[in-house]
Amino acid sequence: MSDIASRLDAPARIQVSKTYKLYVGGKFPRSESGRVYEVTDSKGQWLANAPLGTRKDARDAVVAARAAVKGWSGTTAYNRGQVLYRVAEMLQGRREQFAAEVATAEGISGKKAAALVDAAIDRWVWYAGWTDKVAQIAGGANPVAGPYFNLSTPEPSGVVGVVAPQSGYGFSFLGLVSAIAPVIATGNTVVVAAAADAPLPALSLGEVLATSDLPGGVVNVISGRTADIAPTLASHQDVNGLDLSGAIAAEGPGSATELEAAAADTLKRVIRPALDQAALDWTNAPGTERLLSFLETKTVWHPMGI
Amino acid sequence: MSTVAANALGAAGGGLQDVAASEASLRRFLHGLPGVDAVGLEARAASLGTRSIKTTAKAYAIDLAISMIDLTTLEGADTVGKVRALCTKARNPDPSDPGAPRVAAICVYPDMVATAKAALEGTDIQVASVATAFPAGRAALPVKLADTADAVAAGADEIDMVIDRGAFLSGRYLDVFNEIVAVKEACKRPDGTAAHLKVIFETGELQTYDNVRRASWLAMLAGADFIKTSTGKVAVNATPPVTLLMLEAVRDFKAQTGIQVGVKPAGGIKTTKDAMKYLVMVNETLGDDWLTPHWFRFGASSLLNDLLMQRQKLTTGRYSGPDYVTVD
Numbered sequence: 001m002s003d004i005a006s007r008l009d010a011p012a013r014i015q016v017s018k019t020y021k022l023y024v025g026g027k028f029p030r031s032e033s034g035r036v037y038e039v040t041d042s043k044g045q046w047l048a049n050a051p052l053g054t055r056k057d058a059r060d061a062v063v064a065a066r067a068a069v070k071g072w073s074g075t076t077a078y079n080r081g082q083v084l085y086r087v088a089e090m091l092q093g094r095r096e097q098f099a100a101e102v103a104t105a106e107g108i109s110g111k112k113a114a115a116l117v118d119a120a121i122d123r124w125v126w127y128a129g130w131t132d133k134v135a136q137i138a139g140g141a142n143p144v145a146g147p148y149f150n151l152s153t154p155e156p157s158g159v160v161g162v163v164a165p166q167s168g169y170g171f172s173f174l175g176l177v178s179a180i181a182p183v184i185a186t187g188n189t190v191v192v193a194a195a196a197d198a199p200l201p202a203l204s205l206g207e208v209l210a211t212s213d214l215p216g217g218v219v220n221v222i223s224g225r226t227a228d229i230a231p232t233l234a235s236h237q238d239v240n241g242l243d244l245s246g247a248i249a250a251e252g253p254g255s256a257t258e259l260e261a262a263a264a265d266t267l268k269r270v271i272r273p274a275l276d277q278a279a280l281d282w283t284n285a286p287g288t289e290r291l292l293s294f295l296e297t298k299t300v301w302h303p304m305g306i
Numbered sequence: 307m308s309t310v311a312a313n314a315l316g317a318a319g320g321g322l323q324d325v326a327a328s329e330a331s332l333r334r335f336l337h338g339l340p341g342v343d344a345v346g347l348e349a350r351a352a353s354l355g356t357r358s359i360k361t362t363a364k365a366y367a368i369d370l371a372i373s374m375i376d377l378t379t380l381e382g383a384d385t386v387g388k389v390r391a392l393c394t395k396a397r398n399p400d401p402s403d404p405g406a407p408r409v410a411a412i413c414v415y416p417d418m419v420a421t422a423k424a425a426l427e428g429t430d431i432q433v434a435s436v437a438t439a440f441p442a443g444r445a446a447l448p449v450k451l452a453d454t455a456d457a458v459a460a461g462a463d464e465i466d467m468v469i470d471r472g473a474f475l476s477g478r479y480l481d482v483f484n485e486i487v488a489v490k491e492a493c494k495r496p497d498g499t500a501a502h503l504k505v506i507f508e509t510g511e512l513q514t515y516d517n518v519r520r521a522s523w524l525a526m527l528a529g530a531d532f533i534k535t536s537t538g539k540v541a542v543n544a545t546p547p548v549t550l551l552m553l554e555a556v557r558d559f560k561a562q563t564g565i566q567v568g569v570k571p572a573g574g575i576k577t578t579k580d581a582m583k584y585l586v587m588v589n590e591t592l593g594d595d596w597l598t599p600h601w602f603r604f605g606a607s608s609l610l611n612d613l614l615m616q617r618q619k620l621t622t623g624r625y626s627g628p629d630y631v632t633v634d
Contacts, residue, residue, distance in 0.1 A: 059625050062625070062627075066627070066628070232625065235623070235624040235625070236624065236625040236627070237618075237624055237625060237626045237627040237629065237630055238625065238626070238627025238628065238629065239627075262624075265624075
C-alpha cells in the first residue's frame with residue numbers, strides 16, 4: 001500500500017517535447033510536404049524531428065520575403081538598428097536554450113557552446129550598429145569634372161537566399177547569425193536554408209525573431225535537404241542574391257559550382273563558400289565583406305546651380 | 307412582357323414560357339425552386355478544390371485558363387494608354403514565349419470600347435464592356451439602355467450588365483426580369499446580330515445562396531447568355547460555393563430548356579491554384595461542353611500574371627518572379 005502511495009506522491013512527469021516548425025512570413029507552418037526528418041546530435045542520438053522543407057516551401061518563403069522587401073528596406077537605417085538590437089535582447093533571454101542546442105549540434109562542451117552563443121549575440125549587436133553606418137563606407141560624394149553634386153548611396157538588392165554554414169567551429173549558431181545579420185542589416189530580406197544536419201538553432205532563432213520587432217517575412221527559415229532547397233533558391237528568378245556559405249564545395253549536383261552557375265542565369269550577387277569549410281572558425285572577426293555583398297550602388301547627379 | 311419571355315425561351319421552353327407572365331407567377335416559380343443545402347454546397351465546393359493537378363494536366367489547365375480570361379481594367383483612373391497596353395498584353399501575354407495562348411477578351415468601361423476595339427483589330431479577342439451604370443446599377447432604365455446602346459455602337463462584342471440588387475432584394479423580380487430583357491434588346495446591332503449579354507448578380511450583396519439560385523434562374527429566363535458572379539467592386543467577390551451553385555443552375559436550365567448558358571466568376575481569383583479549382587468544378591459539374599472560352603470565363607486582372615509565371619516555371623523548371631511579367 002505504502003508503495004502505491006509513494007508512487008502517487010511523485011508521479012512520473014511526461015516530457016513535453018517540442019515540435020520544430022519552419023518560419024515563413026512571420027508564421028510557423030509545417031512543411032508543405034507534411035514530412036519531417038530525424039535530427040541527431042553529433043553522436044547519432046535522436047534529438048528532435050525537424051520539418052522536411054521542400055522546393056515548394058522554399059518558393060513560398062521567397063514570396064513571403066519578396067512581400068517584406070518594401071517595408072523593411074523602407075524603414076530608416078536607425079530604426080533597423082533598433083529592431084536588430086531588440087533581437088539581440090531577445091536572444092539574451094534564451095541563451096541557455098541556444099547553448100544546449102549548439103552543444104548537441106556541434107558536439108562541444110556546454111561551456112564552449114555558451115561562449116559561442118554569447119559571441120553570436122555580440123555579433124548581432126555589432127551588425128545592429130552597422131545599419132546606419134554602412135552608407136558612409138559604401139557610399140559618398142564623388143568628385144566629378146562638372147558643376148554637379150555626384151552622390152552614391154548603397155541600396156539593398158532585395159531577396160537574398162542564404163545556404164547556412166554546415167561546418168566549421170561555431171557554424172550552427174554563430175555561423176548562422178554571421179550569415180543572416182549582415183544581410184538584413186542593410187535592408188535585404190532572406191530565405192535561409194538551415195544546416196541540414198543541425199537545423200535546430202536556426203528553427204529556434206525563428207521563434208526569437210517572431211517575438212522581436214522584426215516584421216514577418218524579413219527572415220524565413222527552411223529546414224530540409226540542402227540539395228532540394230539550395231538549387232531552388234539559386235535558380236529562382238525572384239531571388240536577387242545568394243550566400244553559398246554552406247554549399248558543398250565538391251563537384252556534382254547541388255555543388256557550389258552548379259549553384260553559382262544557376263545563379264548566374266539571373267545575375268545574382270553570390271558569396272562563394274570557403275574552400276575548406278571544416279577548417280573555418282566562425283569566432284574570427286567577420287569584416288565587412290558580408291555587409292557589402294548584397295548592396296546595389298545608386299548614384300545621383302544633381303546640378304550645383306550657377 | 308410574357309411574349310418577350312416566350313421569345314427568349316423559344317419553342318424549347320421546357321414549360322417555362324409563362325413563368326414571367328406576371329409578378330405573381332414569377333415569384334411563385336422562383337420561390338418554388340428547391341432551397342440550397344448550404345453545408346452540402348460548401349463541402350462539395352471544398353472537396354472539388356482538393357484535386358492535385360500536376361505536369362501535363364497542369365500545363366493544359368494553365369493554357370486553358372489563360373484562354374478563358376476576360377482581362378479586365380475597370381478603374382476610375384483608366385486611360386487610353388493603359389487600355390492599349392492591356393490590349394497588347396492580351397494579344398501577346400508572354401513576350402518571351404510566342405506560344406502562350408491569347409486571352410478571351412478585354413473588359414473595359416464603355417468609353418474605352420473604341421480604343422480597345424482598335425487596338426485588338428485583326429485578332430479574335432473580344433471586347434467586353436460593362437454597362438448599365440456599373441458597378442452600382444443605380445440609374446434610371448433609359449440611362450442604362452443608352453449606356454448599353456452606346457457600348458454596342460462603339461463595337462463591344464459583349465455587354466456585362468449589373469442587375470438592380472435593390473429591386474431583387476425587395477422582391478420586385480419582374481422589374482429585374484424586364485430590365486434584363488430590355489438590355490438584351492439594346493444589345494442588338496442594326497445588322498441583326500447582337501452583343502453577348504452577361505448578367506452580373508453581385509453575389510456578395512445577395513445575402514443568401516437561395517437568392518443566388520433565384521437570380522440565376524431569373525437571368526437565364528430573361529435571356530442572359532452568361533451569368534457572372536460579381537463586379538469585383540465589393541468586399542465579397544466570386545467564391546467557389548457561389549460559382550458551384552451557379553454552375554448547377556446552368557446545368558439544370560440546360561436540362562429543362564435545352565439552352566446553354568455560360569458562367570463567369572469574377573473578382574478575387576488571383577492565383578493559378580484558384581483558377582484550377584474553378585476548372586475542376588466546371589468539369590465535374592457541367593463537363594467538357596463548358597470547358598471552352600465560349601462558355602466559361604474568368605473575370606480577372608492579376609490572375610494572368612500568376613498563370614504566366616507558373617507557365618514559365620513549367621517550361622524552364624525555374625520559379626519565375628514578378629520582374630518577368632508586365633506591371634499592369
